[in-house]
Amino acid sequence: MSLLPMVATGASVRRQGKVLIGPVDLRLDGQGVTIVIGPNGAGKTSLLKMLHGIVRLRTGSVSWNCPVEEARERQAFVFQQPVMMRRSVVDNVAYPLRLIGVPRRAARAEALEWVKRIGLEAAADRSANVLSGGERQKLALARALIRKPEVLFLDEPCASLDGRATREIEALLQDAVAAGTRLVMSTHNLGQALRLANEIILVARGQIQEHRSAGDFFAGPETPEGRAFLRGDIVE
Amino acid sequence: MSELWEGITRAIWLVVTLDADLVEITLRSLRVTLSALVVASLIALPLAAVLAVRRFWLRRATIAVLNALMGLPPVVVGLLVYVVLSRDGPLGVLGLLFTPTAMIIAQVIIIVPLIASIAHQSLRELWSDYHDLLISLHTSQFQRICTLLWDGRRALLTAALAGFGRAIGEVGAIMVVGGNIDHHTRVLTTAIALETGKGEFALALGLGFVLIGLAVAVNLCIHWLGQTERTGRW
Numbered sequence A: 001m002s003l004l005p006m007v008a009t010g011a012s013v014r015r016q017g018k019v020l021i022g023p024v025d026l027r028l029d030g031q032g033v034t035i036v037i038g039p040n041g042a043g044k045t046s047l048l049k050m051l052h053g054i055v056r057l058r059t060g061s062v063s064w065n066c067p068v069e070e071a072r073e074r075q076a077f078v079f080q081q082p083v084m085m086r087r088s089v090v091d092n093v094a095y096p097l098r099l100i101g102v103p104r105r106a107a108r109a110e111a112l113e114w115v116k117r118i119g120l121e122a123a124a125d126r127s128a129n130v131l132s133g134g135e136r137q138k139l140a141l142a143r144a145l146i147r148k149p150e151v152l153f154l155d156e157p158c159a160s161l162d163g164r165a166t167r168e169i170e171a172l173l174q175d176a177v178a179a180g181t182r183l184v185m186s187t188h189n190l191g192q193a194l195r196l197a198n199e200i201i202l203v204a205r206g207q208i209q210e211h212r213s214a215g216d217f218f219a220g221p222e223t224p225e226g227r228a229f230l231r232g233d234i235v236e
Numbered sequence B: 001m002s003e004l005w006e007g008i009t010r011a012i013w014l015v016v017t018l019d020a021d022l023v024e025i026t027l028r029s030l031r032v033t034l035s036a037l038v039v040a041s042l043i044a045l046p047l048a049a050v051l052a053v054r055r056f057w058l059r060r061a062t063i064a065v066l067n068a069l070m071g072l073p074p075v076v077v078g079l080l081v082y083v084v085l086s087r088d089g090p091l092g093v094l095g096l097l098f099t100p101t102a103m104i105i106a107q108v109i110i111i112v113p114l115i116a117s118i119a120h121q122s123l124r125e126l127w128s129d130y131h132d133l134l135i136s137l138h139t140s141q142f143q144r145i146c147t148l149l150w151d152g153r154r155a156l157l158t159a160a161l162a163g164f165g166r167a168i169g170e171v172g173a174i175m176v177v178g179g180n181i182d183h184h185t186r187v188l189t190t191a192i193a194l195e196t197g198k199g200e201f202a203l204a205l206g207l208g209f210v211l212i213g214l215a216v217a218v219n220l221c222i223h224w225l226g227q228t229e230r231t232g233r234w
């Protein structure tokens, strides 16, 4: 049974008396790529973490088409600052498999395939903490994909990466989409949104301002923030 | 002055010729302290990991107690263990007083708080690094604890070495509960105290050299572990 649709109703997250995001009513369905855009501090990270279910809801609910316990195991999340575990590169990638009881050798063998795919073969047995920014992001992506998640959240995975690393990441993402993974990804990069998006969610001031198909959005945003994003303006 | 010189040269001679008494006492010291270290680590390291990842209601109290215990003078620990193990004490029937086991018990009590505190510091740091990832991967408490213990292994070894350093150099508690009995409970520190008291500087200094050597080795290991903490390959 499919994990989707995901339905959020009146969902909000608060910290220290401040609403970080919401209330959000949102339905996530179908296939492809949802791109979350919006200025800094708008609440993009909070939205992704809320949908993924790793922050406590203040109000409302986020439900998936399966029991809550199961839902999280069928999703994955790539954080803006990827977490490098104090292990070798290949053991980092193998970790999610080890958690679900895959024996060490089998997990490492599969992880090694991924390590080759992301071009880090030469560093496979080195500590993950010696990797560069782009390499870390690729490692985090491989680690997220190794359990073949049905939904993958990515929080600005290409912020602070150069063109080549961005291209490599996007290629991996496109492979994942082709394999049926549903992507929900925040970005600051207009070009990236144009290249990847099937639908756009525009967040500003802790609220979803627009949620439309990419074609509609790029043809004519409805909000000032949307127009500013398309112009490439600096949005406050 | 010449007496001191003679003491030092004889001490060096004792060390390089592996004097039988010196070797016996050194080995007993190592046996007692390594046993205490293993037991203390088995208690302190999981405790530190649990304190790092779980938010149970006694957590703060436990940390406060550990810190307080760390400040306890070892000789007082020795006294308490003595009272408990003495013939009229609650565990007197075990007949453990003045045995190496009593010394191990005292050392365990002295170093558990130290190891747990140091380990807790580093594991809490590691947990804040790992928190989002491990929550996202839907790990169980048990998996979180195992992951922290494994990935924090260098920091934990550092904590254990600090415990070893403290235990091997401790004299008050083990003198009280061990009794410094020749061929039975005499260890490096108690032997040094005794030989110095008798004016036998040669053996005291020889044992002192061994103790210093151990302390230096431990600190070199800690230093090296600190340097390879993040990027080491094992």
Ligand SMILES: Nc1ncnc2c1ncn2[C@@H]1O[C@H](COP(=O)(O)OP(=O)(O)O)[C@@H](O)[C@H]1O
Pocket (backbone or CB within 6 Å): A015, A016, A018, A019, A020, A038, A039, A040, A041, A042, A043, A044, A045, A046, A047
């Ligand atoms: N733990 C927190 N406590 C208080 N405020 C927070 C916390 N996390 C984020 N915020 C605030 O919430 C707002 C939304 O943050 P975030 O979701 O990270 O935005 P974005 O990812 O779009 O830049 C920001 O103003 C940020 O400063």
Ligand SMILES: [Mg+2]
Pocket (backbone or CB within 6 Å): A044, A045, A046, A080, A155
């Ligand atoms: Mg963000």
